[in-house]
Amino acid sequence: MQRQTEIMMTPEKLKAIISQGEGTEVELKESKDSLARKVYESICAFLNRRGGHVVLGVDDDRNVVGINPSKVQEQLDQLAKDMNNPQLFKPTYYLNFEPMDLDGKKVIYFYVPESTQGHSYKGVFYDRNQDGDFELRSTEQIANLFIRKSKFKTEDRVYPMLGMKDLDEEAFDELRRGIRIENSQHPWLNLSNEEIIRSAELLAVDPETGKEGLTLAAILLFGNSHAITTALPAYRIDLLCRVNNTELYDDRELLSCNLLKAYPITMAFIKKHLPEQPYIEGIQRFSLRDTILREVVLNMIIHREYSSAYPTTFTIYRDSIVTENWNIPYVYGHIDLQTMRPHRKNPKIAKVFSQMGIVEELGSGMRKMFKYTPLYANGKEPVIEEQDVYRIEIPYVPTLQSIDAESGQKSGPESGPESGPETTQKRIIKLLRDNPDITSRQIAERLKMARSGISKHLHLLQEFGKIKHIGPNKGGHWEVVGD
Structure with missing residues (x-):
């Protein structure tokens, strides 16, 4: 009408x-x-x-x-x-x-x-x-x-051959932990696993066979490896860090576990590789990184269209984070606060996360991304594109991250040339200060590292304004900026 x-x-x-x-x-x-x-x-x-x-x-x-x-x-x-x-x-x-x-x-x-x-x-x-x-x-x-x-959503598909025996006890433990933090009086805390599944409307009758079974939402949230492989054999979440090695990766986790396990694993991956930035709003102190990327991760796993074999990817680059997942578009094209049309694509999956206080009102996650990303990225805004593939790009201000080319030992996300004794960058800067005319080949020899690895460190230090190159590209030398 x-x-x-x-x-x-x-x-x-x-x-x-x-x-x-x-x-x-x-x-x-x-x-x-x-x-x-x-x-x-x-x-x-x-x-x-x-x-x-x-x-x-x-x-x-x-x-x-x-x-x-x-x-x-x-x-x-x-x-x-x-x-x-x-x-x-x-x-x-x-x-x-x-x-x-x-x-x-x-x-x-x-x-x-x-x-x-x-x-x-x-x-x-x-x-x-x-x-x-x-x-x-x-x-x-x-x-x-x-x-x-269709009023029928992919998450409501019924699998009569799968039942409570195909669910993962640890996923229910994860759910109860999250609920207890948010609301110690929540009624689900006193329910059995099956009662939680029924309360969340994750058991249904298959219209074709007339038999009761788990819905796809139940399997995605709580399923064990057998259940997930049976229902969605191509399901994957690919977490990648490509800060230094952009052709392959510096670090990778390929997840095929249920969403209640995948969410904390993804957040841990983020904390491992991305710089923290505390922020005070009124009397509340919180992490800009966690606040923004929690919404990005939830968007990635809750709004994905799971009927497609297209993998969900979460990739950390040197100055941006990019997520991609298959999507049934509601609004084609660029999304901002004016063009967004909040539309929950897997409401039953979202409902379970909301019981833990992670998912709030519809559309609030998008508003948080646009509110806090400029504070995290020196004024830059997120870029969101809704097509068959839903893509979010969150810019950020990088810190010096490195991978030791010889040992493969990675310095922490907050590490830089003046923090973390024996980091590769600190050793390079010390050599440059003590030996003004030292070449990259000599630095590699002193540190017993490959020249290609040293070259990456030198250009990374240059990018952050810690050193500068003097003279021609061939035959010049590096000089430390400042004291």
Whole structure:
């Protein structure tokens, strides 16, 4: 049903819509003498996405050019006829087309609501993003459209062959620990494992067999390795640190465990490799790193579309953290506080995490990312893109991290040339101070390390302003900056 504000359109409201220009929810077409046929692709796209306004008689530059008055009724009749033609639209859809006077010119306005079904025009499915209408070409894109439209969610899929014996006791222990910290009076603390599963609606009856079984959400949250392999053989979460070795990795953890175990492992990986930055807000002291990246990790595991074999990745680079996971897009394109549309994609998985106080109100995680990332990254904001792959990039201010090329021993995330005795950087700086003309080859020999490893350390120290290179690229030397 169309919203009342959109049915009762006024010239003032319509001008406000036109002033926005074309975008995810606005389409403008000239249609001066004949109906713009591409308007049907926009109708189809709006039905398949989240609705939108269509105005005929306005050009791309938001100028009201008007429809030839003698052609208005003809276009209205054509629109009504075509929308009822199953050879064009499947399924057909009724819309209310409204002729209006705007600045002394005739226009046609109508609102296309989001449909509960997937629609095609001339056998082609269309979707909408900020750039306009686009065809869904692959079977996976079309399947994702119908998954998004369906009331049935992937997390509700039932596995009658799996039961309580296929769940991991340690995952329930993890849940109870988290709940106890948040609320020592929480009723789940006095329930058995099966009672928790039933309270969280993670047991259901399979409509095909009539048998009760665990849902996919239950398996993802609590499943043991057998259950996860049975339900999702390709499920993986890949944690990578690529600060120095960007082609392979400095450190890696490949997780195939349940989400209640994967979450703390991922947070521990973050603390191992990323710099801490305490922050005081009012009287509360907290970690910017943990606050921001907790929301990133929860977004990555709670909103992932688990029907795809596409792996979830969490990668730490020298000055940014990037996550990618498969997604059924709700809003295509760049996401910010103005364009975001909070939409919980796995509500039952989210509900279990919320019992531990980790997941808050819908949309609060995104707001925290945009609020605190500039404080963590010298004013830079997060970059979020929602496509078939949902991508988040969080910038940060790096510290000197290194991997000893000989021993492979990694200095801690807070370590630098003046902290941590015997770090490689400190030894290099001492050599440069004591031997002003020393070459990189001689440094490698003194420290008994490969020249390639020394070269990485030297360029990293240069990047952080600790040393500078004097003279030509070949034959020059390094000099310590400052005392």
